[in-house]
Amino acid sequence: MSDPLLEISDLHVDFNTYDGRSKVINGVDLHVDEGETVAIVGESGCGKSVTAETIMSMLPQPPGEITGGELRYRGEELLGDPPAHKRVKAESMGMIFQDPMTSLSPVFTVGEMMRDVLTYNGKTEVGWLELGKSVLGRRGADEKAMRERSIELLDRLQIPDPEGVLDRYPVELSGGMRQRVLIAMALLGEPEFLIADEPTTALDVTVQDQLIELLREQIDREGLSMLYITHNLGVARRIADRIYVMYAGEIAEVGTRDEILDEPLHPYSRGLIDSIPKLTAFQREGIDGLLPDYTEPPQGCRFHPRCPAAMDGVCDGEKPPLYEPADGHQVACYLYDDQMNAQDALEVAQTEIEFEGGSLDHPEVSSSLGDETAAESADRTEMNEPTSGQTDGGNR
Amino acid sequence: MRTQDTDTSSASTASSGETVTNDTASDPHLEEDPVLKVRDLKKYYPITGGLFKTKVGEVKAVDGVSFDVRRGETYAIVGESGCGKTTLGKTIARLHAPTSGTVEFDGTDISSLGERELKPIRREIQVVYQDPTSSLNPRKRIKDIVAEPLIVHDIGSKAERSERVKSLLKRVDLPVDFLYRYPNELSGGQKQRVAIARALTLNPTLLVLDEPTSALDVSVQAKVIALLEELQRDLNLSYLLITHDLSLTKNIADRIGVMYLGKFMERANAAELFRSPQNPYTEQLLSAIPIVEQSEAELKPEKIQIRGETPDPSDPPSGCSFHPRCHRAIDACSSDEPSLVDVGADHDSRCLLHGDGDDSSDT
Ligand SMILES: Nc1ncnc2c1ncn2[C@@H]1O[C@H](COP(=O)(O)OP(=O)(O)O)[C@@H](O)[C@H]1O
Ligand code: SF4
C-alpha cells in the first residue's frame, strides 16, 4: 500500500493549566489516505479539536505543548519543522470551522475576505518566498481574476447571486449561506486536504443535509481527502469512509463506517451508539460517569472507570494495545486478543458488554468538564464544599 | 412517554396510567378532559423601527396553532430554528400573553388571566430550558435554586422547604451533598437534573420541556431522558416536548405536531407520523435525518432533494409558506393557502395536494 497522505503517530499533547498538567492527547495514531474521507467522532472534550489544531498548526502554545509524536504529510515530518508545516498548510490544506460567525470577520465583506485568502492564503506571517509565489503564481491573480474565481466558487456552492454576496457582510447572510462561504474560502487555495471541525453542528437538519451533499460533491469533484470532525455519528455515516472513535484523548476504535456503526467492538463505541435515539430503537442506559480529569487520567485504559466490562488488575494496568480482528478494524480493549477474527470479536462484544440500565447517572463532580476554561475550573475548586470526590462506577 | 417503540397500526399509544380510547373514528379533539387545550393560538411580535420605535411590521411567530395534550402523555412540537416552537411553549406557559386564541389548562382559559390570577396556574405549568448553564443562577447554591419556587409562593417552613429540596434531589438522582454546591461545580447533565428538580418543586401537572437535552452529550442525554420518563410515570406528568430531534420524538413522544413558520404543517400520533407522513415538509425533515445504523434506512422516506432555508418569518412567502422549498409544489401553492385537513385518525396535514378534504374542526 502506498504511503498515506496524512499520518499522525503516537501524538501526545499536554496543556498547562492552573490545576496542573493536563495530559489530553495520549498516543493518537491516525491516517488519511489519498482520496479518503475520515471522521473523528467522540463526545465534547475528548480531544477532537486539539487533534485538528495540531494538524493545522493552530494549537495555542502555551498553554498547549506537543510532547511527542509525529505528523507526516506525504511522508514529510512537520511537527519538528514549523516552516515546512506552514508551507504545507498554505499549499495543501484547507480548514472549515464550526461557527462561521466567529471565524468570519464582521467588518469585511465576503468579497474582501475571499480576496485576502487568495492573496495571502490566510497567513499573516507569510515568508517572502511564499508571498512572491502567491503574488506571481497560480494564486497571484489580479483583482478581476480573483473576483471571478470567488464568484465561481460561490456559484459551485450553490449560493444564489454570488456577485451580490461578495458585497455583503457575513451578518447579512443566513447560517447555511455563511457556512457555504466558509467552505468556499477553504477551497479557494486549491487544497488537496480539508479539515472540517463540526461544520454543520449549528445548522438545522435540512440545511445540514444540503451542506453535506455539497461538501461531498466538492470532495468527489476535486478528488480531495478530508478529515471530518463531528460528535454526530449520523453525520459521520453520511460523509466518512472510515471512522475513528476517540475517548479521553485516545483512539478507542477505528474501522470502516459500517464496521464502526453497525458492528462496534469497543465498549465506549457501543455505549455511545446505543445512547443515540434511533428510528429503530433507543437504549436509555447511557454511559455512567464523566470524562476523566486530564490532570489525573485513569491508569491503563482511560475508559475503565466507566466501562461495564472492565477487568480488575487488567484494564487499570497498562494502556491497552490496538488489536486488529479484521484488516483495518482496530480496537484498543483487553476484551480482544490477537487470535480473534472478526466473527469471534463480534461475539465477545455482544456477550461481554452490557451497560447498566436505570436512570441513575454519576454523582461525581469532574474537574474537567469538557470545554470550560482552566480559570473556570480553578474557580470551582475554590468553592468546593466537601465533595464526594472522584468515585468510580455508576450507582451510589 | 412510551417505554418502547411501538410501530403497530393502533392509532393511539396509551401512556402509563391512562387509558386512551382506541376508537380510530373518534376525533382527537373530542378527547375528554385533556390537560391542555390550545385553540387558534397566535403570538405576533411587533417589529419596531425608526427614531420613535414605531411598529413597522410584525412577526407571526405562532400563527393559529391548535392541539390538545392528554393527561400523562408527551406531546412533541418539532420544527427547525425560527419556526416558533419556543414562542409556542412560552405562550402556553404564559411567560407572555398571546395575541389571540385560547389556552385552556385543566378547563380554565388562562390566555387572558392577569398576573394575580395566574399565580396558582404557574405552580401547575413549569418550564425546563435547553441550557441549564444560563437558566440556573450561578451565584446561588443548588439548595436555594431548588427552593426558590417555594419561597416565591410562600410555601412551607424553612425546615419543610429543606426537606422538600432534599427529597427532590433524590428524585432526580443527585446526591444530597450537592445541596451546597454551585451550578458551575456540576456537569451539564447534573445541572439539567437540578433544573428538572426545580421544575418539580411545586408538584406541577404539565412540564414544557424546551430542547431539554440538546446541549448534552448523547450518553448523558440518554439518562436524562430515562429520568424524565420515569418521573412522568411516577408523577403522572404531562409533557410538552419542544425539540428538533425527530429520532428522539419517535422514541418518546405519543403525539407530534410539526411546525413551520408559526403553523402546524402536520399533526399525528407519533407512530403514524413516522409510518406514513402526509405533509411534504415532514417528508423532508424525515429524509434529512442522519441515521446512525444501516437498519434505520428502511424506516425513513426515500432521499429527497432538499433546497433552501427557513425564510425570514417577518416576510413569509405567499400561499403555502413552504412552497419555495417544497419538492411537490404545484402552481397553486404560491397563491392558495392550504388549511389543516383530516388525513386519517388523529392525523391532519396542511397541504393543497390533499384536496378539499374535511377542514379540521378547529382551524
Ligand atoms: N487552549 C486550551 N487550554 C487548556 N485546555 C485546553 C485548551 N484547548 C483544549 N483544552 C482541553 O483539551 C481537552 C480536549 O478538548 P477539545 O479538543 O476541544 O475536545 P473536542 O473538540 O473533542 O470537544 C478538553 O479537556 C479541553 O478543556
Ligand atoms: S474492557 Fe477494559 S480495556 Fe476494554 S474498554 Fe473496558 S476498561 Fe477498557
Ligand code: SF4
Ligand atoms: S401546499 Fe404545495 S407547497 Fe405547500 S406543502 Fe403542499 S404541495 Fe408543498
Ligand SMILES: [Mg+2]
Ligand atoms: Mg471541538
